[in-house]
Amino acid sequence: MIRDSRLSSVLHGLLHMIGAGEPVTSEQLAKAMATNPVVVRRVMAGLREQGIVRSEKGHGGGWTLARDASGITLAEIYRAVGAPTIIAMGHRSENPGCLVEQAVNDALGDAFREVEAIFMKRLGAVTLDTLARDFKRRLAKHRQTIEDQIHAR
Amino acid sequence: MIRDSRLSSVLHGLLHMIGAGEPVTSEQLAKAMATNPVVVRRVMAGLREQGIVRSEKGHGGGWTLARDASGITLAEIYRAVGAPTIIAMGHRSENPGCLVEQAVNDALGDAFREVEAIFMKRLGAVTLDTLARDFKRRLAKHRQTIEDQIHAR
DNA sequence: GATCATGTAACTTCATATGTTACATGATGG
C-alpha cells in the first residue's frame, strides 16, 4: 500500500531545504510539514540513511540536502520514506500453504510486480529539482494572479 | 491503498460457495474466511449491492452467487470489497490549493492513473471460475502428493 | 560552560479495521 501523506509531507520539507541555502532546523521544517520537530527527525532519519539529506548539531545546525537536487529522484525518496511495496496481498494469518492464496498469487503475482515496476519507474523519472522548478513556476504564477486581483480594484 | 486481506478473505468465501451447490450460511463462511458471521455479513453486503451474491433468510437460507462464476471478475469483487483506488496521495490536511501537492500531482497524476488502470485490467481478466478451476487443480495435486507420501511408507 | 540542535526512548493520543454482543426482521417448517 501507499504511504501517502508521508511522501507529500517530506517533499514539502525538501523543497523548503532547497530554497533555504543554509541548514534548516527540525523546528522550521515542522512548520513547513505541518507537524512537530520530533516527527521531522524521525522521518528525515530515513532519508539520511539513504544519503539524501545530512544533519548537523549545534549552532547553525539543521538539515541540508546531501547532494544536488538534480540527482535525487522521487523513487529514492519514496523508498527512503518507507513504502516497501505498493501492493501487499494475503498474509492475513501467515498461510503460505493456503491453496486459495496460491491460486490468487499465481493469477495476479505478475500483475503486481508489473504495476509496482511501472510506478517506481515513473517516480524515478522525476527529480527533486524538476519538482522545485515546477513549484517555483506555480508560485510565481500564483503571485501574479494575486497582483492582478489587487490592481483590478 | 490496497485492502489486501479482505480480497483474499472474500475469495475464500466465494470459492466455498461455488463448491457448495446450496446456500452457505454466514456461520459456515466464517469458518472458511477465518472470521465471524457478523463480519461475513458486513463484507458480503458489499458484494450483494454489486449483484455478485444473493442472500436469503430463514430455513435453508444463506449466501449464493447471484450469477455464473464465469461472468464475475476479480475486478468487480475488488471494487465491491471496497478499495476505491490503489494510490491515494496527499489530502493530509485537505489542502487542494497547496502548490507543492499540485506540482507532485502534475508530475505523477498520470502515472497513478496508468498504474491503476493496468492493475484493474489485470484483475478484470481473471474470472471467479478460472480461479476455482485453478484451485481445484491445486487441491487434486495436493491430495495426490499426500497419497504418495502414504504409499511410500 | 551556556546555548542550540539533533538522537532517541517512552509514552500518549488518534484513526481505522476487525471482532463481539444484542436484538430486530423476515422466511420456513411443522
Next chain:
DNA sequence: CCATCATGTAACATATGAAGTTACATGATC
C-alpha cells in the same frame, strides 16, 4: 401461528499502527 433459523444492523469492544508528545542524552558552536 409460532418455534426456529438465518440475515440485517446498531452499538460497543479490541487491536494495530501511525502520528504526536515529553523528557532527556549527546554533540557542536559560540
